Amino acid sequence: MPGGSADWLCSVRGGAGNEQLELITPFQLYFNPELIFKHFQVWRLITNYLFFGPVGFNFLFNMIFLYRYCRMLEEGSFRGRTADFVFMFLFGGLLMTLFGLFVNLVFLGQAFTIMLVYVWSRRNPYVRMNFFGLLIFQAPFLPWVLMGFSLLLGNSIIVDLLGIAVGHIYFFLEDIFPNQPGGRRLLKTPSLLKAVFDTPEDDPNYNPLPEERPGGFAWGEGQRLGG
Template sequence: MPSNIAQMGDENPIKAWYNGLPPITRIWWTLAFLFANLVYFGTLDVTYLIWDQHAVFSKFQIWRFFTSFCFVGTWGQQGFGTLISLYLLQQYGKSLENNCPNTGGGGTVADYLVLILFCMLAHIIITVFVASRFVMGTSLMFTTLYIWCKMNFEVEVKLWGFPMKAAVFPFALMGLHLATGADVWSDIYGLAVGHLYYFLQEIYPTMYGKDIIHTPNFVITLCHRLKIGGGYVNPSAPAAASRGVPPPGRVRPPTGGGYDWGGGGRSLGST
């Protein structure tokens, strides 16, 4: 038996699964799992993780910009919900990061990093100006789930064994949360931010021929230097093109077909 096959067979399946997570999803999932355990065992006070507007802007506790998105719950009475959130985070975070829309980085981790940062900023704006929230981890998780479902609307997924199209999966999940008394507002905010990203990245360029969301070159350069996700310094340069990296953005001429409210079929207003 070849040595590499033997090594694959001997590898711990949990280690193989963890190493198979793309970089951003791996960091996010690790922090969520770590915080769940630290809070449960009393090692870390959850008040140091949650969003606190006064602490952020008056005491400059800037880590809350990130930790409030990395806490999805703890164990005990919340344990089942936390377990489901961790599963959905790794499942759809991984799928979206591995097939991220190209906004300038060729669909690499650089584009996914911009996606996550954009959605985090949108959630913070909602928290500051619309509805005050302390933790936004499950909302951001739902955002990534919604974006993946919009991009893969015809893919069949299952919810507790019931098959359905990805297009309806977020709404079915919201219905389940509503029926079980879970925080459905977290899903609603996640859906709103996800659709905002999808509109600006997919619909707006189709309607007006202009891209709104761009991955800055310094983000692509950073990913390239850190050797994560296949980032390239300049995806539009000939050297990058020779690697098969698409040009930045997806600027397309207006189609004049109205707004496409779903995943397929005719556009609203078409004949």
């Protein structure tokens, strides 16, 4: 997985823009607090999560993991809870951005992917994983295996540690602390997000009138044989 440090950004200076579509360069996207707050380039708060390096193994690796674990979370523990899912994105992104002010990171997309992997792995602790046919382990070890793999590729593990830290903070506040004696749920999805993303629940007391069917035939209704 590609690193997110400023050293990596300097290594692509002068070449990244010409190797791709030549529309934009990483220097227009990376996280820079001075450009954001002093020059009002606020788009960098979002675009730094969208760049995963030039197309190659690292890029495909990130895309596969991002898609896979985002989908499994949405269809699993967040099924029917789209607003809560979006709120996790916003909370994780905000926390990473705050941490990004104090560490030398310019792209946070990989950290966000690791956060999703961490949350999924902690919510599915008994799933057995097979990593490239070489390692078999329980799901909670997956983020650490990915960090070790990233280290073997020569990348900085700071990005992975940031994703693990933010994922653990979310998991602790959402799944652990509310179930402790005296604990309560501190992360509450804003009503605005629920109104936008969640469909209203059906009223159990609502009794709709029977629909008029063409020709007066009771479509879909069967009769017991011999009745």
